[in-house]
Amino acid sequence: MKKVIIYTQETCPPCHAEKLWFKENGVEFEERDIRKNDQYLHELIALGAAATPATIVKEGDSEEVIMGFDQPKLAELLGL
Numbered sequence: 001m002k003k004v005i006i007y008t009q010e011t012c013p014p015c016h017a018e019k020l021w022f023k024e025n026g027v028e029f030e031e032r033d034i035r036k037n038d039q040y041l042h043e044l045i046a047l048g049a050a051a052t053p054a055t056i057v058k059e060g061d062s063e064e065v066i067m068g069f070d071q072p073k074l075a076e077l078l079g080l
Contacts, residue, residue, distance in 0.1 A: 002078060003058040004029040007044045014069040015053040021071060025080050 004022070006029050008015035022029050032040040034052065047054055047065050055066045057077045066073050074080075 001059075003056075004078070005032060005056040005058070006030070007032050007034055007040060007047075007049065007052050007054045009033060009035045009052050012052045018053050018055070018069040018071075018074075021069075021074075025078075027078060027080075 004027060006015070006018060006022075008019070008031055010033065019029070019031065032043070034041040034044050044052070044054055047056070049065075049067055051068070053069055055074065057064045057066070057074070064077055066077070
C-alpha cells in the first residue's frame with residue numbers, strides 16, 4: 001500500500017488544492033504543517049524543498065518526492 005505525506009502550510013493555495021484533489025480521489029494522506037511543527041520544517045528542508053506543497057509517495061522501499069502540486073505526476077504515481 002502507498003503512503004502519502006504532504007508538507008503544507010495554511011497560507012498555501014496549492015496545498016489546499018492538492019488536499020482537496022486527494023479527498024476527491026479517495027487518497028488517504030498524512031498532512032504535516034510546517035508552521036505548526038518545526039520538525040516538519042526540517043524534514044521539508046532535508047528533502048531539498050524550498051516551498052510547499054512537497055509530497056512524498058512511499059511504497060515499500062521506494063519513495064518519490066513531488067515538489068509543488070504536480071497533478072499528472074501524482075495521478076501516475078497513485079494509479080488514478
